[in-house]
Amino acid sequence: MSDRLSVFKTYKLYVGGKFPRSESGRVYEVTDSKGNWLANAPRSSRKDARDAVVAARKAFGGWSGATAYNRGQVLYRVAEMLEGRREQFTREVAEAEGLSKSKAAAVVDATVDRWVWYAGWTDKIAQVTGGANPVAGPFFNLSSPEPTGVVAVLAPRESSFLGLVSVLAPVIATGNTAVVVASERAPLPALSLGEVLATSDVPGGVVNVLSGGTAELAAPLAAHQDVNAIDLAGADEALAKELEISAADNLKRVLRPGPVDWAATPGTERLTAFLETKTVWHPTGSLGASGSSY
Amino acid sequence: MASAFEYAPAPESRSVVDIAPSYGLFIDGEFTDAADGKVFKTVSPSTEEVLSEVAQAGEADVDRAVRAARKAFEKWSALPGSERAKYLFRIARIIQERSRELAVLETLDNGKPIKETRDADLPLVAAHFFYYAGWADKLDHAGFGRRTTNGPSGANPAPLGVAGQIIPWNFPLLMLAWKIAPALATGNTVVLKPAETTPLSALFFADICRQAGLPRGVVNILPGYGDAGAALVAHPDVNKVAFTGSTAVGKEIARTVAGTNKKLTLELGGKGANIVFDDAPIDQAVEGIVTGIFFNQGQVCCAGSRLLVQESIHDELLDSLKRRLSTLRLGDPLDKNTDIGAINSAEQLARITALTEQGEAEGAERWSPACELPGSGYWFAPTLFTNVTQAHTIARDEIFGPVLSVLTFRTPDEAVAKANNTQYGLSAGIWTEKGSRILAVAGKLRAGVIWSNTFNKFDPTSPFGGYKESGFGREGGRHGLEAYLDV
Numbered sequence: 001m002s003d004r005l006s007v008f009k010t011y012k013l014y015v016g017g018k019f020p021r022s023e024s025g026r027v028y029e030v031t032d033s034k035g036n037w038l039a040n041a042p043r044s045s046r047k048d049a050r051d052a053v054v055a056a057r058k059a060f061g062g063w064s065g066a067t068a069y070n071r072g073q074v075l076y077r078v079a080e081m082l083e084g085r086r087e088q089f090t091r092e093v094a095e096a097e098g099l100s101k102s103k104a105a106a107v108v109d110a111t112v113d114r115w116v117w118y119a120g121w122t123d124k125i126a127q128v129t130g131g132a133n134p135v136a137g138p139f140f141n142l143s144s145p146e147p148t149g150v151v152a153v154l155a156p157r158e159s160s161f162l163g164l165v166s167v168l169a170p171v172i173a174t175g176n177t178a179v180v181v182a183s184e185r186a187p188l189p190a191l192s193l194g195e196v197l198a199t200s201d202v203p204g205g206v207v208n209v210l211s212g213g214t215a216e217l218a219a220p221l222a223a224h225q226d227v228n229a230i231d232l233a234g235a236d237e238a239l240a241k242e243l244e245i246s247a248a249d250n251l252k253r254v255l256r257p258g259p260v261d262w263a264a265t266p267g268t269e270r271l272t273a274f275l276e277t278k279t280v281w282h283p284t285g286s287l288g289a290s291g292s293s294y
Numbered sequence: 295m296a297s298a299f300e301y302a303p304a305p306e307s308r309s310v311v312d313i314a315p316s317y318g319l320f321i322d323g324e325f326t327d328a329a330d331g332k333v334f335k336t337v338s339p340s341t342e343e344v345l346s347e348v349a350q351a352g353e354a355d356v357d358r359a360v361r362a363a364r365k366a367f368e369k370w371s372a373l374p375g376s377e378r379a380k381y382l383f384r385i386a387r388i389i390q391e392r393s394r395e396l397a398v399l400e401t402l403d404n405g406k407p408i409k410e411t412r413d414a415d416l417p418l419v420a421a422h423f424f425y426y427a428g429w430a431d432k433l434d435h436a437g438f439g440r441r442t443t444n445g446p447s448g449a450n451p452a453p454l455g456v457a458g459q460i461i462p463w464n465f466p467l468l469m470l471a472w473k474i475a476p477a478l479a480t481g482n483t484v485v486l487k488p489a490e491t492t493p494l495s496a497l498f499f500a501d502i503c504r505q506a507g508l509p510r511g512v513v514n515i516l517p518g519y520g521d522a523g524a525a526l527v528a529h530p531d532v533n534k535v536a537f538t539g540s541t542a543v544g545k546e547i548a549r550t551v552a553g554t555n556k557k558l559t560l561e562l563g564g565k566g567a568n569i570v571f572d573d574a575p576i577d578q579a580v581e582g583i584v585t586g587i588f589f590n591q592g593q594v595c596c597a598g599s600r601l602l603v604q605e606s607i608h609d610e611l612l613d614s615l616k617r618r619l620s621t622l623r624l625g626d627p628l629d630k631n632t633d634i635g636a637i638n639s640a641e642q643l644a645r646i647t648a649l650t651e652q653g654e655a656e657g658a659e660r661w662s663p664a665c666e667l668p669g670s671g672y673w674f675a676p677t678l679f680t681n682v683t684q685a686h687t688i689a690r691d692e693i694f695g696p697v698l699s700v701l702t703f704r705t706p707d708e709a710v711a712k713a714n715n716t717q718y719g720l721s722a723g724i725w726t727e728k729g730s731r732i733l734a735v736a737g738k739l740r741a742g743v744i745w746s747n748t749f750n751k752f753d754p755t756s757p758f759g760g761y762k763e764s765g766f767g768r769e770g771g772r773h774g775l776e777a778y779l780d781v
Contacts, residue, residue, distance in 0.1 A: 128437065133771055135753035136421065143757050241553025248548035251763045276761050277768050280736050280744040281751055
C-alpha cells in the first residue's frame with residue numbers, strides 16, 4: 001500500500017438536479033458508530049427545504065406525465081448505477097451503521113434489489129389498484145391511480161440506506177416527486193445516493209435530498225401548502241404527532257411511522273399511500289338498441 | 295323567455311310515513327333517552343313544521359354507544375363473512391320494500407324533491423347495501439391480503455374495530471349507506487351520528503336493523519350536534535373515523551386523530567368545474583349543467599358549481615341555459631313535478647344569501663328566472679352569475695346552494711388551468727364530442743371523479759372521493775373496502 005493521502009469528498013445536498021451547499025452555510029459533524037469523524041454534512045435550513053419543494057413541484061408534471069414504462073427504465077437504471085458503486089456504499093453503510101463489511105455488503109445488495117423490485121412496479125400498480133367499474137347504467141366507468149404530487153419523506157433514522165431506498169423508491173415509482181430528509185445521524189449514504197440519481201436519467205427535481213436536523217426540516221415541510229403528502233417513517237412519536245397536526249392544514253396524506261422490517265419484501269402499501277384514485281365516466285350510447293345482436 | 299307549463303298539483307301522499315312525536319338514541323339495539331335528557335326538534339325545511347323531537351346525544355351517550363359497539367364487535371367480526379352478507383342482503387331488501395316510505399320521510403326532513411329521493415337517493419341506498427353485502431365473504435379476493443408463490447404471507451384483511459361515522463344532511467340516508475354498508479361488510483361495528491337537521495331517516499334505519507334481526511350493538515345511531523361528533527372522533531376506543539362534511543371540520547378531525555392509530559377517511563367540500571367546449575352538443579350540455587348545479591338545490595359536495603364555457607359559445611350557451619332555468623319548478627318538495635325543493639336549514643339559507651350578496655358586491659352579474667318563492671320555509675331561487683373572475687369569492691368558496699358561477703376560457707390548456715385553480719379536487723365535468731380531448735383533459739384535471747358528457751352520476755361500484763382539500767380515501771367499489779380494513 002502506498003502512503004498516498006486520500007482525497008476527501010465534500011458531501012453536498014441534491015436539489016433540482018444540482019449539488020448545492022446549504023444556503024445557510026451551516027454544516028454539522030457526522031461520525032461513525034464509534035464517534036470518529038467522517039465528514040461535515042450540510043445542515044439544511046427552512047429555506048433549503050422550500051427550495052427543494054419548488055424543485056419537486058417543477059419536476060412533477062414531467063415525471064408524472066412520463067410513461068410508466070419509462071419510469072421503470074429510469075428506476076432500473078438507478079439499480080445499474082448502484083451496482084457499480086457497491087463498494088463505496090458498503091463502506092458508507094458499514095461506517096454509518098456500525099456493521100461488519102460483509103453485513104454492510106448484504107444490506108447494499110438488498111438495497112439494489114429493492115430498486116429493481118420497485119422498478120418493476122411502475123407499470124403494474126395501475127392494473128392492480130385500478131380497473132373498470134360495472135355501474136348499473138349505460139356508462140363506461142374507469143378508475144385509475146394517479147400520483148398525489150410532492151411528497152416529503154423523512155427517511156428512517158437507523159436504516160440509512162436500505163430503509164432510505166425502501167421509502168423513497170415507492171414514492172417516485174408511481175410518479176410523485178420527493179423531498180427526502182436523510183437520517184440525521186447517518187446522512188452520508190443518502191447524500192451519495194444523490195450522486196447516483198444524478199447519473200441515472202432521473203430528471204432533476206424528482207428526488208431532492210436534504211441533510212440536517214430532522215425536526216428542523218420536517219416542520220416547514222409538514223406545514224408547506226405545496227406539499228401534498230408526508231411519510232413520517234423517520235419521526236419519533238412526539239415529532240410525528242406534531243407533524244401530523246401541522247399536515248392537516250392542507251390535508252396532506254400522512255403515512256404514520258411504525259415498526260418495519262426493512263429487510264423483508266414490502267407489500268404495496270408504500271406505493272398506494274401516495275396515490276389518488278381518479279374515476280372517469282362516459283356514456284356508452286346504445287348500439288344494438290333496435291334489437292340487433294350483431 | 296319561456297315559462298313553465300301550468301301543471302295541476304301532484305303531491306305524493308305523506309300518509310305512507312308515520313313519524314312518531316319523539317325519538318330516542320339507538321344504542322345497543324334499543325331506543326333510549328340521552329343521559330342528560332336533552333332533546334332537539336327537527337323541522338320540515340319546506341314548511342318549518344316541527345316533525346319530531348329527537349334525543350340529543352352528548353359525551354356520555356357517545357361513550358355508551360362506543361362501549362356497545364365494542365362489545366358487539368367480538369361476535370360480529372367473528373361471524374363467517376357469508377352470514378354477515380345475509381344480514382346486509384336483508385337490510386337491502388327491507389330498504390327496497392320500504393323505499394316509498396323512506397323517500398317521503400327524507401323529503402319531509404331534508405326538503406329535497408320527492409322526484410330525487412324516490413328516483414336517486416333510495417335506489418342508490420338499497421344498491422349500496424346490496425353491493426357491499428356481496429363483498430362480506432369475498433374479502434380475501436379484494437386484493438388487500440398478500441399472497442406469494444411461497445404460500446400465504448402477511449395479514450389477511452381484518453376489520454379495524456369500532457367505526458365512528460359522521461354524515462351530513464344533504465343525502466342523509468345515502469350517506470348512511472355509504473358509511474354503514476362497507477363497515478359492516480368488513481366486520482366492523484358502527485356508531486353513526488347523523489346531521490342535526492336530518493336525524494329521522496337514520497332513526498328509521500335503526501328500525502330496519504331491528505327488522506333484519508341485526509345483532510344488538512352492531513349499529514348505533516346518535517342524533518346530535520357537532521359536540522357529539524367531536525366526542526366520537528376523540529373517543530379513545532374508536533378505531534376508525536369516517537367523515538363527510540365541510541373541509542374546515544375535516545381538518546379539525548385530522549388534527550384530533552393525529553398521533554393515534556385511528557384510520558381516517560374524509561369526504562369534504564368541492565368547487566367542481568364543468569367545462570363546455572365549443573363542439574359540445576348544447577342541449578345536452580345545458581341538461582348536464584342544470585343537473586350539475588341544481589340537483590338537490592346545489593347542496594352537493596361534487597356539484598358543478600363553476601361553469602367554464604369556451605368563449606366562442608358563451609352567449610349561445612347562456613341563452614339556452616337561461617331558457618331552461620325558466621322552466622324549472624320550485625315549490626312543494628312532495629309534489630312529483632317539483633324540480634327545486636327547499637334549502638335544508640335557515641342557517642344554510644343565510645350562508646347562500648351572504649355569499650351571493652358578496653358575489654354582487656364584488657362585481658359579478660346576477661341573474662335568476664322569474665320565480666315565486668313560498669311564504670314559509672327556506673327557499674332560494676336558481677341563480678347564476680356571469681362576469682365572474684377566478685379571484686371572486688363565488689368562484690373560490692363552496693356555496694353549497696343553487697348558485698352557478700360562469701367563467702370563460704379560450705384554449706383547452708386555459709380550461710384545465712382554471713379548473714385546477716382551487717384548493718378542492720372532488721369532481722369535474724367535460725363536454726365535447728371529441729374523444730381524444732376528453733381523455734387529454736380528464737388526464738390533466740386534479741379531481742377524483744370526472745364526468746364526461748354527463749354529470750352527477752353515482753353507483754355503488756364506482757369509487758368516489760377527492761384530491762387535495764376535498765379529502766382522502768374512497769367510498770364505493772372495491773376501493774371503499776380499504777377504509778375499513780387493517781391493510
